[in-house]
Amino acid sequence: MTAIKVPTMQEKIAKGETPDILFWVGCSGSFDDRAKKITKAIVRILNHVGANFAVLGVEESCTGDPAKRAGNEFLFQMQAMQNITILNGYAVKKIVTGCPHCFNTIKNEYPELGGKYEVIHHTQLVQQLIDEGKLKVQGGAFKGKKIVYHDPCYLGRANDVYEAPREIIQKLDVELAEMKRSRADGLCCGAGGAQMFKEAEKGTKEVNVERAEEALSHNPDIIAVGCPFCNTMMTDGVKHFNKEDKTKVMDVAELIASANEL
Amino acid sequence: MIASIIFGIFLITGSTFFFINSKKIRRNILLGKDISITDNKLQRLKVMTLVALGQKKMFAKPIPAVLHLFLYTAFVITQIELIEIVLDGFTGHHRIFRASLGGFYTCIVSFIEIVSVLAFIGTIAFLSRRNLLKVPRLVKSELNGWPKLDANLILIGELVLICFIFMMNGADEVLYAKGASHAQNLGDGSLGLTVSSHIGPLLFGGLSNESLHIVERIGWWGHITIVFAFLNYLPFSKHLHILLAFPNTYFSNLKAKGEFKNLFEVTDVVKPNFDPTYQSVLDPNAHIKFGAKDVMDLTWKQLLDAYSCTECGRCSAACPQNITGKALSPRKIMMDTRDRLVEVGKNIDANKGTFVDDGKSLLGDYIKQEEIWACNTCNACVQECPVNIDPLSIIMDLRQQLVLEQSSAPNELNGMFTNLENNGAPWQFSPADRANWIHEQ
Numbered sequence A: 001m002t003a004i005k006v007p008t009m010q011e012k013i014a015k016g017e018t019p020d021i022l023f024w025v026g027c028s029g030s031f032d033d034r035a036k037k038i039t040k041a042i043v044r045i046l047n048h049v050g051a052n053f054a055v056l057g058v059e060e061s062c063t064g065d066p067a068k069r070a071g072n073e074f075l076f077q078m079q080a081m082q083n084i085t086i087l088n089g090y091a092v093k094k095i096v097t098g099c100p101h102c103f104n105t106i107k108n109e110y111p112e113l114g115g116k117y118e119v120i121h122h123t124q125l126v127q128q129l130i131d132e133g134k135l136k137v138q139g140g141a142f143k144g145k146k147i148v149y150h151d152p153c154y155l156g157r158a159n160d161v162y163e164a165p166r167e168i169i170q171k172l173d174v175e176l177a178e179m180k181r182s183r184a185d186g187l188c189c190g191a192g193g194a195q196m197f198k199e200a201e202k203g204t205k206e207v208n209v210e211r212a213e214e215a216l217s218h219n220p221d222i223i224a225v226g227c228p229f230c231n232t233m234m235t236d237g238v239k240h241f242n243k244e245d246k247t248k249v250m251d252v253a254e255l256i257a258s259a260n261e262l
Numbered sequence B: 001m002i003a004s005i006i007f008g009i010f011l012i013t014g015s016t017f018f019f020i021n022s023k024k025i026r027r028n029i030l031l032g033k034d035i036s037i038t039d040n041k042l043q044r045l046k047v048m049t050l051v052a053l054g055q056k057k058m059f060a061k062p063i064p065a066v067l068h069l070f071l072y073t074a075f076v077i078t079q080i081e082l083i084e085i086v087l088d089g090f091t092g093h094h095r096i097f098r099a100s101l102g103g104f105y106t107c108i109v110s111f112i113e114i115v116s117v118l119a120f121i122g123t124i125a126f127l128s129r130r131n132l133l134k135v136p137r138l139v140k141s142e143l144n145g146w147p148k149l150d151a152n153l154i155l156i157g158e159l160v161l162i163c164f165i166f167m168m169n170g171a172d173e174v175l176y177a178k179g180a181s182h183a184q185n186l187g188d189g190s191l192g193l194t195v196s197s198h199i200g201p202l203l204f205g206g207l208s209n210e211s212l213h214i215v216e217r218i219g220w221w222g223h224i225t226i227v228f229a230f231l232n233y234l235p236f237s238k239h240l241h242i243l244l245a246f247p248n249t250y251f252s253n254l255k256a257k258g259e260f261k262n263l264f265e266v267t268d269v270v271k272p273n274f275d276p277t278y279q280s281v282l283d284p285n286a287h288i289k290f291g292a293k294d295v296m297d298l299t300w301k302q303l304l305d306a307y308s309c310t311e312c313g314r315c316s317a318a319c320p321q322n323i324t325g326k327a328l329s330p331r332k333i334m335m336d337t338r339d340r341l342v343e344v345g346k347n348i349d350a351n352k353g354t355f356v357d358d359g360k361s362l363l364g365d366y367i368k369q370e371e372i373w374a375c376n377t378c379n380a381c382v383q384e385c386p387v388n389i390d391p392l393s394i395i396m397d398l399r400q401q402l403v404l405e406q407s408s409a410p411n412e413l414n415g416m417f418t419n420l421e422n423n424g425a426p427w428q429f430s431p432a433d434r435a436n437w438i439h440e441q
Helices: A011-012 A027-031 A031-050 A067-068 A074-090 A100-107 A123-129 A163-170 A207-216 A229-239 A252-259 B001-030 B039-052 B056-060 B062-091 B103-131 B146-177 B196-204 B209-236 B238-252 B264-275 B300-308 B314-318 B330-350 B362-366 B369-373 B382-385 B391-407 B411-423
Strands: A021-024 A094-097 A118-121 A146-149 A175-177 A221-223 A248-251
Touching: A021 A031, A027 A031, A027 A229, A031 A123, A031 A229, A031 A252, A031 B238, A067 A074, A067 A100, A067 B411, A074 A100, A074 B264, A074 B411, A094 A100, A094 A123, A100 A118, A100 B001, A118 A123, A123 A163, A146 A163, A163 A175, A163 A252, A175 B300, A207 A221, A207 A229, A221 A252, A229 A248, A248 A252, B001 B062, B001 B300, B001 B330, B039 B056, B039 B238, B056 B062, B056 B362, B062 B103, B062 B146, B062 B209, B103 B146, B146 B196, B146 B209, B146 B238, B196 B209, B209 B238, B238 B300, B300 B330, B300 B391, B314 B330, B314 B382, B330 B362, B330 B391, B362 B369, B362 B391, B369 B391, B382 B391
Parallel strands: A021 A094, A094 A118, A146 A175, A146 A221, A221 A248
Antiparallel strands: none
């Protein structure tokens, strides 16, 4: 496996270069050990196609999404304006995010605060690269495997992105199974709305267990996700049923990078 | 003549009461904060046509959608018949349009009869779903008491209404065949009504002319009585959705569901820290209330949402937290908002037009923190609502109130806020380590 190349915005500017696209990594993708693998898979895809991209590195900060959804609008706007100041300082035009929550916040909530960019989620970027012929995808090790795709709420219902991840997965020559609750009717993994950072209220079941049970009822080889938080929740849910040997939880970006042996 | 006068009094009283109660609902809705929704008129009309008139979102569940369509079509089509009933009632005529409209008249009334039969079937099915099959979303605890009774009363009222229609038309068919109907005889031997020309003789064939006239009149007066009863029942019932579905879908959110509104009151304070040229516009000494504690802190659109809810519970059946047994139920959020608003309205009525603090509020007395904090903000409830109600926006406003006004977020969330403030991440990692992953091969 070749080393990844991850230029920061600062380095690019210092060299007098202007990146075409900023890769917004997100907190989970930066700090969480499992999510870092997704981040690297995205980078490998970007490196593979020779994309002229950069990351903010230590200049990146949380978009403020968990603060906003938890009701702390002050903290959200402080984070948002701090990020917008940096992004505008670098004259960023186009952003790809590794997380649907960052995607949603920057795309929908930053413009009014002065941050106007073209924002896409990494599954949309991969689809664009495939459509433009820059990225060839074959099944590889995944050929014939059964994959269930779980819609992240902030990619699906929140922004109506349902097809890009599915079209990519189908390029892998796999059997794509659909849960009863999918697309606009998709069931949350349980992490959204800042639930990731607190214990659940009293109830009869954990949301991630309910969702993992539904996904596992298809007996899939892989549960594909497009969100690092869904990844955590679904992985825990699969473990709850002791199915981690049979069913892996993988991000769509990891599927593509792995199939192409990147 | 006397009948016409009684009818006139009936019509005027019924309409006046409805008008008075509708005005109260309008006043209650306008207790909400003012927001301007005047954009994208064409698109809004399109949404209203598709979602309210076309019932697009109902068809996510085809069987109840078709049954509901029977009731809905019968309701809309019967309004045409009402025109004749009102005119007949005032003028003392009988089937005033029949002679002039001829075959077209037979066609319309027959169509009304067919949809009425379908509505009868639909109503029986709906009563069974509620009371025999006990569909989970229709028997949840928030429906105990009045909401369940309300639902059954409406359905039973509809059954009775349909029975009256067929008493009226059925008896008239028998009379017409005997040449004894008050409808103008066109020498055709039958009114030609698809259903009544068959069930009329079957049900009332053996009755005397006198009895038939009585049955016909009971049907006629019964029909119009139920219509007026319904009209005046609407303002006190979940059934109000038949009217409010239209404005509610027209004013519904057209933006991406993931976009939550940015509070300008916050922007106005935060922005100068990042943009020294920005001039704050709000008075720094004015007390700004963040989020919502009571119904008056919500917008009129959110209050319209509350009155538009027909308690179908599709929101709660799709809610990940409700499915897994938590206290949160988006339907309950809407019912609580409406019930509190009704209480506030009664308070205003009792106190000569001004609200006198009753020491209660939506947050706390109706909706508990446990419900608010369970929400995943996943938008499933918003997606599911057949009339585009947005329970999530109310939940968010209540959360803002708890955090920004009462500083009473759950401890773990306060910890997350602190991390975010200090480290720019929701976890306790140093911001200096954010790019470490690049070198961890």
